[in-house]
Amino acid sequence: MAIDPQTARLHQAINTVIEQQLADNDPPEMRLTLDRLVKSGLDEQEARTLIGHVVVEELLQVLAAGKPFDPVRYVGRLQALPGHP
Numbered sequence: 001m002a003i004d005p006q007t008a009r010l011h012q013a014i015n016t017v018i019e020q021q022l023a024d025n026d027p028p029e030m031r032l033t034l035d036r037l038v039k040s041g042l043d044e045q046e047a048r049t050l051i052g053h054v055v056v057e058e059l060l061q062v063l064a065a066g067k068p069f070d071p072v073r074y075v076g077r078l079q080a081l082p083g084h085p
Contacts, residue, residue, distance in 0.1 A: 011052075014056060015048070015052070017055050018030070018051055018055065022034065027071065027074070027075055029075045029079060030051070032078075033047075033078040033079065033081055034051060037050060037051075037081060040082065042082070050081050050082055051078065051081065054074070054077040054078055054081065057077060058070075058073070058074050
């Protein structure tokens, strides 16, 4: 099944956020979460997909709900994985 161009751009943007946070180690919980999920038996792509859900949830809070970015909320969602982000 082909992904439409808008969806593909959204996936790329989310992956870019994840890659940048991993590269910057900011927040450090991003790397810790990825490593923890992989060690729990998920493959890296599955782990990144779960993390991507957290990134999207935080973006929705900021953009749609008009809430300021909350690093504590964000890290808490990462730490809650693999449960519901």
